[in-house]
Amino acid sequence: MFIAVTAAILITMALALTRALLGPTVYDRVLAVNMFGTKTVLLIAVLGFLTGRPDFLDISLVYALINFIGTIAVLKLLKFGDLGTAGGRDEPAED
Numbered sequence: 001m002f003i004a005v006t007a008a009i010l011i012t013m014a015l016a017l018t019r020a021l022l023g024p025t026v027y028d029r030v031l032a033v034n035m036f037g038t039k040t041v042l043l044i045a046v047l048g049f050l051t052g053r054p055d056f057l058d059i060s061l062v063y064a065l066i067n068f069i070g071t072i073a074v075l076k077l078l079k080f081g082d083l084g085t086a087g088g089r090d091e092p093a094e095d
Contacts (some may be wrong), residue, residue, distance in 0.1 A: 005046055006050075044060040045057055
């Protein structure tokens, strides 16, 4: 059963990678990379279960946090063009 789950995760990772390479818009590509990261977290957790190493769950949780923060940073960079811009403002402040 877990081999089927691993195969399904690998297939969805391949599909996400295909969408990341061929996506029509930048946002489709960012979403596909985020999905690839999420599937990687699932794959690490399943492999940790299959090998009997529960410390892989900690690694997958850290990877999930890095994936989330990275996605937010890329989207902020795409929206504002700068990572140092304060959030919540679409236009620069007038002096």
